[in-house]
Amino acid sequence: MSQSYDRGTVEDFGRWRSFTAGMWAWIFHKFTGWVLIGYLFTHIAVLSTALAGETAYENTIVGLEGLAIVRLLEVGLLAVAVFHILNGVRLLFIDLGKGLEAQEESFYASLVLTGAITVASVPTFISGVF
Amino acid sequence: MAEHYSSFDRSGTRWLLQRLTAAFLVVVLAFHFFLLHFVNHAADVTFAGTSARMSTWTYFSLMVLFLLTATFHGVNGVYNTLVKRDGVDGWKQTAITAVLVVASLIMVVQGLRTALVWTNLF
Numbered sequence: 102m103s104q105s106y107d108r109g110t111v112e113d114f115g116r117w118r119s120f121t122a123g124m125w126a127w128i129f130h131k132f133t134g135w136v137l138i139g140y141l142f143t144h145i146a147v148l149s150t151a152l153a154g155e156t157a158y159e160n161t162i163v164g165l166e167g168l169a170i171v172r173l174l175e176v177g178l179l180a181v182a183v184f185h186i187l188n189g190v191r192l193l194f195i196d197l198g199k200g201l202e203a204q205e206e207s208f209y210a211s212l213v214l215t216g217a218i219t220v221a222s223v224p225t226f227i228s229g230v231f
Numbered sequence: 232m233a234e235h236y237s238s239f240d241r242s243g244t245r246w247l248l249q250r251l252t253a254a255f256l257v258v259v260l261a262f263h264f265f266l267l268h269f270v271n272h273a274a275d276v277t278f279a280g281t282s283a284r285m286s287t288w289t290y291f292s293l294m295v296l297f298l299l300t301a302t303f304h305g306v307n308g309v310y311n312t313l314v315k316r317d318g319v320d321g322w323k324q325t326a327i328t329a330v331l332v333v334a335s336l337i338m339v340v341q342g343l344r345t346a347l348v349w350t351n352l353f
Contacts, residue, residue: 166273179268
């Protein structure tokens, strides 16, 4: 006899223990998307210092890059961007009807690749600041 | 339980544009990160270096397209999350739409103004 039960909606975070890989992928994609659009506004604001002249632009960028916290945040930004890109590629394939049967595996692969690329990039991002 | 989770109605123009801009951004965002953090380092940035890159038509047009597509993709995603998926309507929908449109316009205008400071193409 078949048995069915309501596992709740993806927004019902109180039931996170029963979330499937697809639901986690949806949540991570939303979270990384919010971070990236927030960063885009910040990025344009920082680059806009070029409107105040060459010195203001260079002093702003070099000053920010001289802060260890900024370098660490950049590593976090890379992790967010890499996951959004890899999971985005996964979503594009799923939208094209490819890989739906392997969507859990491709989500885990996105996470592992994101971790590997992020860890490998740490030396580049923190060089010269510590 | 759904097989596929998405905030978008998979038939509209905004859904299609979100996918088209995604395909473009996957490549350009990766290129942008690689060029400005691994080939060149952000800590060594100079106005002259940025200006040299922005004074070639290929790079300039790529960055302008990057600005436009990233703004659309990000704001369209936010709009979809806040308005479509959450079922907001009436004056709240109008207010959210207005704020997002104004914010997008400010970002694009500010981005273009900055791009024009760097380039000597015009």
